[in-house]
Amino acid sequence: MTTTSFARTFMAAVASGALALAATHAHADETGTLARLTGAFNGWRHSGLTNEGEQYVAAYPRPPVDRGAQRFRTLIEGQLKHVDPHARRPPTLVVNGNPTPLYTDEQGFFARPWAFGAGSNSIEIISADGTKHQRMQFYEADRNKPQAKLRAIVTWDDPHAQVDLHVITPEGLHAFFANPTLEDGSGFDVDSVDGAGPGIFSSAAPEHGTWLFFLNYWGNFDSTGYNFDPGAHDRDVITATLTLVFNENTxxxxxxxxxxxLRKIGDLVLVKSERL
Known part of the structure; x- marks a missing residue:
């Protein structure tokens, strides 16, 4: 994708009120274009991916979009130009330095939710073999968004597994998929229920004390919906990544x-104890 087409995509988002951008810049290196971005708009839009969580809302607690917990979510959506069904690993989507596997359908379509903070943000796609890169950068100037002082991001590498982030605040408040927003104003900006995540917890004013971050291998899903079939996954050992970001974009x-x-359904791991 050329710089001009990238700019048009994101200027369309500006016109729709989805993103408030002070400036838009994009760059694709000389190795060629990997993907065509078709939109980055607030809110959840069903994209037709075979593993999209909205197909299975009857079998899994509905994503808490309607309760306001994901009001800052933006959907990164597009299509890879080339899909290799025999590749040992998928391409990588890197958002603000946070890598996650980029799973697609057979036509290369993808949709990944994210929560962008104020300031400079970046999206990068890296080919499966690591030889091609496509990157765009933009500035988010929406002053209505609180600046996250603490952000916890979880991703994982199995498109058929569901991993949940649980956050315990110093006062004992517990944020997870069924309780996405806490009394102190913190909560999940994104809680993706399909494979690879992400789940993104944010706090604009984290209280002092010890924060606890747990990961739970909740279950799997396939064409029949969410389930607890121990064999309904792609990897025998799922690699989950928790990233804590402090004072993002400053x-x-x-x-x-x-x-x-994570090896079996039900695994609950205390990944990080952080004292602020």
Whole structure:
């Protein structure tokens, strides 16, 4: 995709009120274009992916979109130009330095939710063999969005597994899929229920004390919906990644990453105890 077409895509988002961009810039390196972005708009739009969570809402707790917990969510949507069904690994989507496997349908269509903070943000697609990169960068100037002082992001590498993030605040408040918004104003900006995530928890004013971050291998899903069939996954060992980002998009940004294996449904792992 050329710089011009990238700019048009995101200027269309500006016109729709989905993104408030002070500037838009995109770059694709000389190795060629990997994908065509068809939109990045707030809210959930069913994209026709074979593993999209909305197909299975009857079998799994509905994503808490209607309760306002995902009001800052944006959908990164597009199509890969070339899909290799025999590739050992999928391409990688990197959002603000956070990598996640980019699973698609057979035609290469993909849709990944994210929550962009104020300031400079970036989206990058890396080919499965790592030789091609496509990157775009834009500035989010929406002053109505609170700036996250603490953000926890979970992703994983199995398109048929569901992994949940659980956050315990110093006062004992518990945020998870069934309780996405807390009394202190923190909560899930994104809680994707389909394979690979992400789940994104944010706090604009994290209280002092010890925060606990758990990951739970909740279950699997296939064409029949969500289930607890221990064989209904792609990997015997699922690699889950938890990234904590402090003061995102500021000169004082700091991040910590933990990678943990999840082997069986029901695994609950304390990944990080962080004292603020």
């Amino acid at each position: 000169p004082n940004e700091r991040r910590e990453t933990r990678v943990v294996p």
